[in-house]
Amino acid sequence: MNNRYLPIPPLFFFFFIILHYASCQLPPSQLTTMTNLRELLQTTTNNNSKWNSSSQDLTNPCSWTGVLCNPNNSFITGLSLSSFSLFSIKDASSWSSRVCGIETLETLDVSNNQLAVIAHPLLSSCGGLKVLNFSNNMLSGNIPSFQISLELLDLSHNSLHGVIPDQITELVNLSVLDLSYNQLNGPIPSSIDQLSKLQQLLLSENILSGSIPSEIGHLSKLQQLILSVNNLTGEIPPPIAQITTLKRFSANYNGFTGSIPQGITRYLSNLDLSYNMLTGPVPSDLLSQPNLLTVDLSFTVLYLSTC
Template sequence: MKAYTYAAEIYMYNFVKFCCHHTLSNVKHNNIHLNGFLFIYFHCHPCININPLTSKPILFVPQSQPAAAAAKHGGSKVYASHNHHHHHHRGNHNHPDPAAASDDSNPRLHRAFLALQAWKHVIYSDPYNFIATWVGPSVCNYKGVFCAPALDDPKIQVVAGIDLNKGDIAGFLPEELGLLSDLALIHLNSNRFCGILPQSMANLTLLYELDLSNNRFVGPFPTVVLSLPTLKYLDLRYNDFEGPLSPQLFQKNLDAIFVNNNRFTNVLPATLGGSSASVLVVANNNFGGCLPPSIVSFANTLEELLLINTNLSGCLPQEVGFLYKLRVLDVSYNKLVGPIPYSLAGLSHLEQLNLAHNSMTGIVPDGVCCLPNLANFTFSYNYFCEEEGICQNLTSKGITFDDRQNCLPEKPHQRSQKECNATLEHPVDCYEYPCDGGFGGGAAAFAPTIAAVPAATPLSSPFSTAAPSYT
């Protein structure tokens, strides 16, 4: 297991009870219940191991323990994709009393006071009275604001986290937000914040988690987030960002990338990789072009890849079959053509495979149907004309499947012969197929040895009760 030295750069403070919850294809996976609100910072008192979405341990290391010790323990990456319910406990825990800090004694809390008051003045709707408590200089008592000991001086308190999830708050983010330079996390899921992100966010050099999902932010991809050196979790889904994705997004060392359900256009960048992301969700945008073969750069980390309804064309590249850690692959509702790459038979950990609503042809290979962990295989609304071996009886393997509206002889609910002939009379050579994005595609010339992995489902919005759909 890969050890991450930044595990030594984590600390936590206020405890909250929450539950991780993810859904895909009506399958639910409940993570371990945690009695700890994670403030992703650089110090903490106990050494704690917990299981995140990928079931790898997260190591929280005491501030006296060096980074090398964290590596020795095998601390792994973390990204918070969870629905949580707050039950705040503000016990002393031997920390300085946040309420005792004054503007005079703590200039950093004074700067936080200025920032939060500026923010309060550009909020014009607060139906659940989050902001009503933002009165006076004791910012650590504000609802949704969490304090912790400063990294460089544990004797003083700083604003380490802001959580306004599900507040239905309307307003925008002021430039003064950049004064909150001690922030480790910002959670603004399910509000009505609008406008563009302020460039002053570049000052948030300790920010680890940024969740702006389910809002009304606009403008081009906010490149300011790419300047944040410690950022690991980025969630921009369900907004109105538009234009091309920055190529640097896929070169930044992020653990989770959610940019689905925006208005991004142009093709996916030709060069993907450099990121250590285990989850990549770009669904419901309008990219077009082909999936670049450089997707293979994610081979060592990627576990969930969701490209639903992104206007992808061309063939599914064989390189997808080399993402050997994949548990979820969903390329449904696109314009993909050609056969299923035989290389997919090497995805031994794959649990969810959705190829539905494309124009793919050829056979459904036995190697894919025999994947040891496959639980859900959907390839309906294509033009497949043959199912190999066990693919003809997936029920016997306990696999949930949907093969409707193909060209499969003697199977019910198939396309008409006329409709099938119109497509099957013009087979696609993936090695020569032109791609709008300039990328090649194609089926693998060989079937890799079958390996193995666990099932997951499209992730729900990490901090909302209702799990949004990707389609």
């Protein structure tokens, strides 16, 4: 007797369908959280059209604009509330507590709004959060202390001031740190080398002063170092030339002096040191590197002779 095509018992088939259906639904706690969050945003912002009931399936938040779920829609992994007109939320802790109640949340993007504060729950209670994007808001004051393990932190295009705190270098899992387009002053922390996983360090358009700490040369995974438009001074530290992963280094519009380190373009694709006060001869190997695409040394004072 050939048993290859034994019929599937109807009860087993029904049971399989029920299990499959159940696995594709959010847990009741996340469904409740999203429903409450939607109601809160509707009552505290001027624009709730992105989560409007007439165009959204209220029983399936995974279909809502900006909601990211795992492949079978059984839990939420990310929220993008970018350009949601978040500016009149009366109780920031209330909505952020709801967001942090989603224990599987890894990504939160609230960029392009008019938020003035990062509420405390986002600093300490979102234990699984890896990506936090608060760019293009109205943040002011000092950079807050984070007690969560982030991999990407974007606070660019705000009005933050004060110094870059040493505490930020305790976020040892960071691969991207973007603090550009703020009003930060003071030095780049010498403890920056604690961020051993850092791939992008973006600090342009601030009022940072002092020199580049030589410890930056210990960031062995760094790919982009952008320091443009600050008040940085001193010499460009030679250890930067030893970062084998570094592809882009921009430090234009600063007050750097001294000579360009030998071998600075060894691994680079793009170098911009324009609008500085550099002196000395042009390194003989500056333009001979195979991966080099662009070099901008305009408005610097360099000898025409080579080393």
